[in-house]
Amino acid sequence: MLKPEVEDGQASLADPNFRRDVLDGLAARPRAIPARWFYDRRGSELFEAITDLPEYYPTRTETALLRQIGPELAGLSAPAAAVVEFGSGSSAKTPIVLRAIDAGAYVPIDISGDFLRQSAGELSQGFPGLPVYPVEADFLRPVPLPPQVADMPKLGFFPGSTIGNMNAWHAVDLLRAMREWLGKGARLLIGMDRVKPVETLVAAYDDAHGVTAAFNLNLLERINRELRGTIPVDAFRHHALWNAGAARIEMHLEAQRDVDFAVDGRGFAMAAGETIHTENSHKYGPNGARQLLRGGGWTPIAEWTDPQDWFALILCEA
Ligand code: AVI
Numbered sequence: 001m002l003k004p005e006v007e008d009g010q011a012s013l014a015d016p017n018f019r020r021d022v023l024d025g026l027a028a029r030p031r032a033i034p035a036r037w038f039y040d041r042r043g044s045e046l047f048e049a050i051t052d053l054p055e056y057y058p059t060r061t062e063t064a065l066l067r068q069i070g071p072e073l074a075g076l077s078a079p080a081a082a083v084v085e086f087g088s089g090s091s092a093k094t095p096i097v098l099r100a101i102d103a104g105a106y107v108p109i110d111i112s113g114d115f116l117r118q119s120a121g122e123l124s125q126g127f128p129g130l131p132v133y134p135v136e137a138d139f140l141r142p143v144p145l146p147p148q149v150a151d152m153p154k155l156g157f158f159p160g161s162t163i164g165n166m167n168a169w170h171a172v173d174l175l176r177a178m179r180e181w182l183g184k185g186a187r188l189l190i191g192m193d194r195v196k197p198v199e200t201l202v203a204a205y206d207d208a209h210g211v212t213a214a215f216n217l218n219l220l221e222r223i224n225r226e227l228r229g230t231i232p233v234d235a236f237r238h239h240a241l242w243n244a245g246a247a248r249i250e251m252h253l254e255a256q257r258d259v260d261f262a263v264d265g266r267g268f269a270m271a272a273g274e275t276i277h278t279e280n281s282h283k284y285g286p287n288g289a290r291q292l293l294r295g296g297g298w299t300p301i302a303e304w305t306d307p308q309d310w311f312a313l314i315l316c317e318a
Contacts, residue, residue, distance in 0.1 A: 175296020
């Protein structure tokens with residue numbers, strides 16, 4: 001018999017937005033928690049491990065593309081532009097862009113502060129003369145750019161198909177906001193993942209080594225750590241599926257048995273087979289990608305894909 005969902009009245013000291021999203025998400029039907037909360041320190045490290053997996057084609061495909069388009073990109077970018085990277089993570093692809101366009105400054109923006117500072121520090125060592133201004137921020141809210149880059153031409157860099165983790169209407173809102181933050185005359189280089197055979201897609205989000213499973217399950221561990229959670233993590237399993245109607249991979253955490261647990265003093269009960277929806281990763285065809293960008297106020301001016309047409313890099317102007 002599952003217990004009713006109740007509250008005990010004591011609050012945790014965690015990020016109030018995390019608390020609200022988790023409590024609301026667990027109470028909703030279907031249950032869903034926004035994917036942005038994957039990225040605590042451990043989650044960011046696990047994501048980096050995902051990018052090295054043989055099944056996870058996006059990172060290596062996009063990196064190879066970036067290397068290939070460098071000279072062309074240089075011809076299409078303003079000289080000495082400030083590169084503003086949204087969700088910079090490990091900044092692994094950034095050196096390719098900074099070198100290609102001979103950047104005048106680098107502004108990495110990331111929600112995971114210590115990871116951001118470490119990556120920015122490491123990158124600075126490879127670019128001794130380059131001013132680097134890290135901004136610890138959730139770019140889903142307004143991001144003030146550092147005043148030092150105010151008068152420089154800007155190249156927004158939004159790689160990795162992170163845009164795919166948003167629903168279309170949120171993606172359009174974000175693209176519009178980026179246009180405003182980057183200002184007049186800015187350009188945006190964005191990576192977008194393509195629709196492709198289902199087996200390839202599902203394998204990329206359900207790898208043989210269980211790294212993606214650990215990444216998904218870490219959300220429950222984070223809830224336990226930061227929100228006084230008592231979730232029995234071993235009662236959940238990672239599940240990735242292709243939703244053809246919505247053209248997206250969905251990730252879920254599925255209860256393997258009936259479970260009761262508390263989060264921040266509030267009780268929850270889930271029946272075996274019930275899931276918490278934790279991520280959408282939308283994939284776009286060429287037309288859908290361009291339509292989305294135009295809806296966000298950006299005009300595509302150049303587009304590159306790999307020989308299999310698995311991943312696209314699109315350069316847009318404001
Ligand atoms: C960050 N984002 C673009 C990744 C993706 O492919 O949607 C997150 C991820 N989730 C599972 N694997 C990777």
